[in-house]
Amino acid sequence: MLSVVPDPVVVTVPAKVNLHLAVGDLRDDGYHELSTVFQALSLSDEVSVVPADTLTVQVQGEGAQFVPTDNRNLVWRAAEAVADRAGREPAVKISVRKGIPVAGGMAGGSADAAATLLALDHLWGLELDRATLHELAADLGSDVPFALHGGTAVGSGRGEHLLPVLARDTFHWVLALAKGGLSTPKVFAELDRLRAEGRPPRAGTPDALMQALAAGDAATLAPLLVNDLQPAALSLMPELRRTLRAGEAAGALAGIVSGSGPTCAFLCADEQSAIQVGAELAGVGVCRTVRVAAGPVPGARLADIEEGR
Numbered sequence: 001m002l003s004v005v006p007d008p009v010v011v012t013v014p015a016k017v018n019l020h021l022a023v024g025d026l027r028d029d030g031y032h033e034l035s036t037v038f039q040a041l042s043l044s045d046e047v048s049v050v051p052a053d054t055l056t057v058q059v060q061g062e063g064a065q066f067v068p069t070d071n072r073n074l075v076w077r078a079a080e081a082v083a084d085r086a087g088r089e090p091a092v093k094i095s096v097r098k099g100i101p102v103a104g105g106m107a108g109g110s111a112d113a114a115a116t117l118l119a120l121d122h123l124w125g126l127e128l129d130r131a132t133l134h135e136l137a138a139d140l141g142s143d144v145p146f147a148l149h150g151g152t153a154v155g156s157g158r159g160e161h162l163l164p165v166l167a168r169d170t171f172h173w174v175l176a177l178a179k180g181g182l183s184t185p186k187v188f189a190e191l192d193r194l195r196a197e198g199r200p201p202r203a204g205t206p207d208a209l210m211q212a213l214a215a216g217d218a219a220t221l222a223p224l225l226v227n228d229l230q231p232a233a234l235s236l237m238p239e240l241r242r243t244l245r246a247g248e249a250a251g252a253l254a255g256i257v258s259g260s261g262p263t264c265a266f267l268c269a270d271e272q273s274a275i276q277v278g279a280e281l282a283g284v285g286v287c288r289t290v291r292v293a294a295g296p297v298p299g300a301r302l303a304d305i306e307e308g309r
């Protein structure tokens with residue numbers, strides 16, 4: 001008898017950069033109150049799911065050797081959460097192809113979790129509504145709802161309450177991927193330590209930044225990029241100062257640490273400039289590798305299997 005191997009459900013999901021990241025005080029639940037503007041970038045992971053006897057996870061691609069394949073992987077937890085909601089066993093094989101740097105401040109694990117929610121919803125024909133997917137996402141991590149959402153959005157609370165932001169046109173970025181990673185909780189803890197010593201200053205409101213986004217004006221946007229976690233990331237990884245200086249010297253409009261770092265994101269005037277900045281930055285040895293990306297792009301979405309493969 002012929003056994004039919006079902007087609008996998010494949011979802012692509014973008015990385016994010018925080019254009020504005022204002023970190024409030026530590027809350028009783030161990031999280032910091034955030035006010036952030038996220039933008040989804042054209043650097044993505046791909047998550048495939050296929051029915052299997054038991055839940056397994058495999059990871060390949062960029063930094064795969066640093067990613068756990070057991071229940072510490074966010075895709076594992078996402079699968080259990082959807083299965084629980086559907087009242088069934090999480091009997092699937094999940095394959096993750098990483099393009100987003102691991103522990104890079106670009107929310108790769110969160111992206112994979114969001115992709116898994118969408119993929120299993122489709123595989124199991126659940127037709128969960130957006131609100132349910134969002135609720136499952138927020139339970140998995142602060143950045144997971146944005147990975148579902150994509151585009152450009154303001155996040156509040158832990159980052160899980162989202163409102164879309166109008167961004168005209170496309171912005172062009174160069175990403176400098178670092179040699180190691182930074183742990184998100186350690187970077188927040190370092191910020192608390194620096195603040196206890198009375199430094200550094202806190203970001204204000206993102207009103208002017210939102211106007212620059214609506215106008216699609218990269219030159220106006222550049223000096224408004226701000227990240228309260230940057231001093232903490234630089235304190236833990238001082239060599240990032242050189243990376244930031246090198247990107248600006250290469251012609252970027254501005255450079256910023258992405259989220260909790262250590263990836264540095266450089267906003268460029270246009271695509272041509274991004275290609276030039278990327279090439280120059282790659283040549284000066286201040287990072288492991290560079291990527292050119294554009295944003296905003298949509299959130300997690302089913303890959304078009306007919307056309308794509």
Ligand SMILES: C[C@@](CO)(OP(=O)(O)O)[C@H](O)COP(=O)(O)OP(=O)(O)OC[C@H]1O[C@@H](n2ccc(N)nc2=O)[C@H](O)[C@@H]1O
Pocket residue numbers: 018021030031032033034036104105106107108110140141142143144157158159184185188258259260261
């Ligand atoms: C900093 C940001 C900015 O977008 O992203 P990354 O740069 O890590 O990608 C996020 O807030 C990270 O979100 P995410 O990586 O999902 O974090 P979570 O799993 O929810 O939290 C991990 C840990 O980080 C700290 N944490 C996280 C979010 C927050 N608002 N306050 C915190 O203090 C807490 O110690 C928490 O236990």
Ligand SMILES: Nc1ncnc2c1ncn2[C@@H]1O[C@H](COP(=O)(O)OP(=O)(O)O)[C@@H](O)[C@H]1O
Pocket residue numbers: 066067068072073074075096101102103104105106107108109110112113181182184259260261
């Ligand atoms: N699917 C996943 N992809 C990447 N990292 C994951 C994943 N699941 C769990 N992790 C763990 O989460 C940590 C943070 O990863 P990641 O989401 O890539 O970075 P960040 O929180 O800086 O945006 C990693 O060091 C890894 O151990």
